Amino acid sequence: MPPASGFDSGATSGSRASFPAVPGPLALGRRRRLFWLTVAFGTLLLAIAASLAVGSAPLPLTTVWAALTRPDGSLDHLTVLDLRVPRTALAVLVGAALGLSGALIQALTRNPLADPGILGVNAGAGFAIVLGVALFGVTRIQQYLWLGFAGAVIAALVVYVIAARGPGGANPIRLTLVGVALSAVLSGASSTLALIDPQTFDRMRYWGAGSIADRPDGTIAAILPFIAAGLLLGLACARPLNALALGDDMARAVGARITFTRAAGMVAVTLLCGAATAAAGPIGFIGLMVPHAVRWLTGPDQRWVLPFSLILAPVLLLVADVIGRLVVWPAELQVGVVTALIGAPVLIALVRRAKAAAP
Secondary structure: OOOOOOOOOOHHHOOOOOOOOOOHHHOOOHHHHHHHHHHHHHHHHHHHHHHHHOOOOOOOHHHHHHHHHOOOOOHHHHHHHHHHHHHHHHHHHHHHHHHHHHHHHHHHHOOOOOOOOOOOHHHHHHHHHHHHHHHHOOOOHHHHHHHHHHHHHHHHHHHHHHHHOOOOOOOHHHHHHHHHHHHHHHHHHHHHHHHHOHHHHHHHHHHHHOOOOOOOOOHHHHHHHHHHHHHHHHHHOHHHHHHHOOOHHHHHHOOOOHHHHHHHHHHHHHHHHHHHHHHHOOOOOHHHHHHHHHHHHHOOOHHHHHHHHHHHHHHHHHHHHHHHHHHOOOOOOOHHHHHHHHHHHHHHHHHHHHHHHOO
């Protein structure tokens, strides 16, 4: 059994899983999990309501409801329907994509401190998009998508290949360190390209900081099929991922198709991260914080971790977006900045807890 918290640097050997053991009082039964899943969904509805009501012009919920049910063309109703509804819907899609991809990549690597941002997947998608803008003049979201997918795949492969070259193979610590290093390199390269041609990249400033505001028309329609496919594929991996958590040898013994499961999981992560990054830019820490916190409520069963992450990650993104609208009111702070301000202290706390729990 793994230690009470932290991660097992030898998890990739297939001998044991590296997720923190959940204390007995927090290991919930099926009924209580269903109850908390309902609570999580209710919290998502409240976050959606707050996103529709809060902004540079705060609106009462009665006005929001009237705009949704009986629009009359007034300025308040147009603000809700044309600005806040698309922004909120995009936040829900992007949050769900980041939350589920974070849970998947933590399960695939058996590293509770992993997320697509830390492992370089988001940075790879972002760098590919920036490169496309610089070299080919890419401006449309439909073009961003394919570049984002390609960058996410290449970054994931590079991280794994580099980490696997060291002694002991691609263990969780090495994957995290290589991913952080690659993310820094790609982020620096993206910034350099933007400085070389500031006029071309002026329209990408907010995208580069991570933003769900003022997205181009057609953004939701462009990413919806890819995120929907990624969500369905990711959720379908829940039961096989439970087998992988036992270690490769035990997973084979119970009939799990290890290679197929990992390939399917990485395809889902690529679809989710590529689409989310193309639409909203590189938003970090959502995929780290939410699945890690969820496991303390549900235990390590991926059949519960994945749905909870899918619901609660949009809650965190919506709350961060609402905070960004308020802290510098009447201006706004990009949601990627807010999630970084929240996520950095959380990451430090998780690493300190892992170190304190190490034998």
